[in-house]
Amino acid sequence: GAVVSQHPSWVICKSGTSVKIECRSLDFQATTMFWYRQFPKQSLMLMATSNEGSKATYEQGVEKDKFLINHASLTLSTLTVTSAHPEDSSFYICSRGQGEYTEAFFGQGTRLTVV
Amino acid sequence: GQQVMQIPQYQHVQEGEDFTTYCNSSTTLSNIQWYKQRPGGHPVFLIQLVKSGEVKKQKRLTFQFGEAKKNSSLHITATQTTDVGTYFCAGPGNAGGTSYGKLTFGQGTILTVHP
Numbered sequence: 592g593a594v595v596s597q598h599p600s601w602v603i604c605k606s607g608t609s610v611k612i613e614c615r616s617l618d619f620q621a622t623t624m625f626w627y628r629q630f631p632k633q634s635l636m637l638m639a640t641s642n643e644g645s646k647a648t649y650e651q652g653v654e655k656d657k658f659l660i661n662h663a664s665l666t667l668s669t670l671t672v673t674s675a676h677p678e679d680s681s682f683y684i685c686s687r688g689q690g691e692y693t694e695a696f697f698g699q700g701t702r703l704t705v706v
Numbered sequence: 707g708q709q710v711m712q713i714p715q716y717q718h719v720q721e722g723e724d725f726t727t728y729c730n731s732s733t734t735l736s737n738i739q740w741y742k743q744r745p746g747g748h749p750v751f752l753i754q755l756v757k758s759g760e761v762k763k764q765k766r767l768t769f770q771f772g773e774a775k776k777n778s779s780l781h782i783t784a785t786q787t788t789d790v791g792t793y794f795c796a797g798p799g800n801a802g803g804t805s806y807g808k809l810t811f812g813q814g815t816i817l818t819v820h821p
Contacts, residue, residue: 623806623807623808624807625799625807625808625809632816633813633814634794634811634812634813634814635749635794635809635811636811637799637808637809637810640808684748684749686807686809687807688806688807688808689807690806693806693807694739694751694754694807695739695741695749695751695796695807695808695809696751696807697748697749697750698748699747699748700747700748
């Protein structure tokens, strides 16, 4: 079964509103989780590393004030897309590892459509 | 992090034909992982290669890691319609080689299998 649960699976929101996406690690206390964005027919691009109890680390070019990440517990990381615009429409997906050289376990992903 | 190039971007085959996708890195990789993403789904881990020259097989899938640990390939023998999806290679997302689940993905190869 799934070891990383992500909700919602899809969301449609109006331009200018904010959307929160949750990512839960079901079987492992994850001090670190990752958020990716994937546009149609493209690769997964790492947006940020979510760190439990501290600030997220954002990749170059990702606006930290627009994509708010909170990792308040060892099993939950959230990504909030603030003041969403149509160009933010994408597939957002979270993941976690389980050790130094480890495979990544992905959530189901969230398809965000901003209208 | 590492940068990984992957080709081809698209591959259309007739059912029963073979398929190969290639990944190349400009730097030595501590390991490389392969994932499959079905349309509308999330990436699913296939395998991890760690040793120089390593070859691993999973039924009709053969994975290779180059001697210099800079390139890798995935070969599918006698494709089936169930093989449809996007195949990604991924290297460690940290410059030091460890990942803890943080990955740098290749561009992916979208495989279409015609019955």
